Structure formats: C-alpha cells, structure tokens
Amino acid sequence: MTALIRSTVFAATLAACALHPSAHAQESPATNPLYRVPAEQATPAQITEMQQRLLDWPQLQRYRGENAALAPVAPGTKRVVFYGDSITEGWGPTGSERFFPGKPYVNRGISGQTTAQMLLRFQQDVIALKPALVVILAGTNDIAGNTGPTTQAMIEDNLHAMVELAQAHNIRIVLASVLPVSDYPWQPGVQPAGKVTALNRALRAYAEEQGLVYLDYHTAMTNKNGGLDPELAADGVHPTPAGYAKMVPLAEAAIARAQAR
Numbered sequence: 001m002t003a004l005i006r007s008t009v010f011a012a013t014l015a016a017c018a019l020h021p022s023a024h025a026q027e028s029p030a031t032n033p034l035y036r037v038p039a040e041q042a043t044p045a046q047i048t049e050m051q052q053r054l055l056d057w058p059q060l061q062r063y064r065g066e067n068a069a070l071a072p073v074a075p076g077t078k079r080v081v082f083y084g085d086s087i088t089e090g091w092g093p094t095g096s097e098r099f100f101p102g103k104p105y106v107n108r109g110i111s112g113q114t115t116a117q118m119l120l121r122f123q124q125d126v127i128a129l130k131p132a133l134v135v136i137l138a139g140t141n142d143i144a145g146n147t148g149p150t151t152q153a154m155i156e157d158n159l160h161a162m163v164e165l166a167q168a169h170n171i172r173i174v175l176a177s178v179l180p181v182s183d184y185p186w187q188p189g190v191q192p193a194g195k196v197t198a199l200n201r202a203l204r205a206y207a208e209e210q211g212l213v214y215l216d217y218h219t220a221m222t223n224k225n226g227g228l229d230p231e232l233a234a235d236g237v238h239p240t241p242a243g244y245a246k247m248v249p250l251a252e253a254a255i256a257r258a259q260a261r
Contacts (some may be wrong), residue, residue, distance in 0.1 A: 030145030030190045062110055067124065080132065084136065084138050087140070119162055127169050133174065144190060155199060174215050175212050176214075179196075181227055204216070214254075
C-alpha cells in the first residue's frame with residue numbers, strides 16, 4: 001500500500017473516531033445507549049458484548065475464511081463485490097439462489113456495520129478479491145449511532161476514503177444511496193428520514209464530481225414519510241423479498257452503466 005493510501009486510511013479512521021466541526025454535521029448525533037451506561041452500572045452481559053466487539057471491531061474474521069476459499073477471477077470475468085451492512089448481507093450468501101444467481105457477484109455485507117468499520121476491512125474484503133467493480137451501500141447504521149455518535153461529515157469522509165482506495169486499485173465504483181428509513185426499531189426517536197435525505201444529496205453530488213455511477217434506491221422506494229412501506233421492509237429498515245425485487249433491476253442497471261464507462 002502506498003504512503004498516500006496509508007495516509008488516506010489513517011485520516012479517515014481518525015475521522016470515524018472523533019467528531020469534528022463541519023457545515024454538514026448532524027445536530028446531536030445518535031449513539032448506541034450501551035456506550036453511555038456508567039461503568040459501575042454495566043451488567044455482565046453488557047460487558048461481555050462490548051468485549052466481544054473490541055476483540056474484532058471491524059469484524060475481519062467474518063469473511064476471512066470465505067475470502068481464502070474464493071476461486072481466482074476467471075479469465076474474461078468481471079467480478080463485482082457488493083459491500084455494505086445488513087441490507088447488503090440480506091441479499092443472500094454468495095453463490096445462493098437469492099443473490100444474483102449465475103452472476104460473478106460476491107456479497108461482503110455485515111449486519112450492523114458502520115462506514116468506519118467498513119473502511120477498515122476494505123483491503124481484505126474488497127481490494128484483495130480483485131474485483132472489476134464494487135457496489136458500496138452504507139451509512140444508515142452511522143445515522144443510528146451503532147458505533148457511537150457520527151456526523152454526516154464523518155460518514156462522507158469514510159465513504160470518500162473507500163472510493164479513493166478503489167480508484168487507486170482501478171476498481172470501478174457504484175455508490176448507492178442510503179435506503180429510506182423513518183425510524184430504527186433498535187434506536188427509536190432518531191428521526192432519520194431527513195438525515196438520510198441530506199446524506200444522499202451529498203453522495204449524489206460527490207458521485208457526479210468524481211464521475212461515479214450513483215445508484216438511487218431512495219427515490220424508487222421512499223414513501224410520503226421518507227421511510228419504507230411494510231411490503232418493502234416489514235421492520236421499516238431491512239428489505240423484504242419484494243423490497244429486494246425492486247432493488248435488483250436498479251442495481252443491475254447501475255452495474256451495467258459503470259462497466260460500460
């Protein structure tokens with residue numbers, strides 16, 4: 001890895017760990033309530049949960065075995081990595097009938113992950129797989145505060161760093177919008193709809209500036225409240241089979257556009 005790339009990852013990781021002022025920063029970012037429990041009041045179960053997270057915070061172990069077993073890219077084949085959180089993982093495992101059967105696509109989504117975690121595993125779970133293209137979908141768990149308070153600027157920093165790493169390795173990029181959401185079942189009261197819209201606006205502008213394909217799930221799926229209707233996501237966050245069926249042609253069209261460039 002070149003010094004430039006190392007410095008990019010270092011700077012972006014710092015951005016994920018500390019708030020910094022920005023015109024795009026969210027007001028009062030959400031955070032996982034577990035992180036605010038006073039140490040003397042934490043239960044053994046809560047301590048165990050936090051210890052397990054710290055043992056492998058970016059969850060590099062999740063796909064390490066699958067990566068090692070993955071066959072080399074066949075001549076003439078253009079591998080595509082879908083990279084994200086539970087919404088990506090929910091497509092189905094690589095090679096399954098649920099996940100683009102017959103396509104040279106690899107699923108590297110991990111439930112609950114934020115952009116900071118994804119940045120740290122980008123080398124292992126994207127670059128090392130030698131894809132022709134990566135589809136990046138992330139940001140909703142940052143807004144929910146899954147790994148601590150995260151401003152919009154921090155989310156953008158992490159996504160920009162992933163894009164720069166992909167570009168440095170000649171990997172084409174499809175940058176996806178965050179899906180609509182009006183409430184998080186595990187973090188009620190965040191009121192994320194407006195934050196998602198603002199982030200997506202910034203991501204679209206960045207994609208245009210960088211010459212990337214922007215994959216707009218949000219416009220095609222949002223309801224009047226800025227969320228997802230029950231038939232598309234029973235819990236308001238994670239797509240149902242009908243939700244994924246709506247996403248498939250959008251993803252395929254975006255991949256085709258990016259590959260044609």
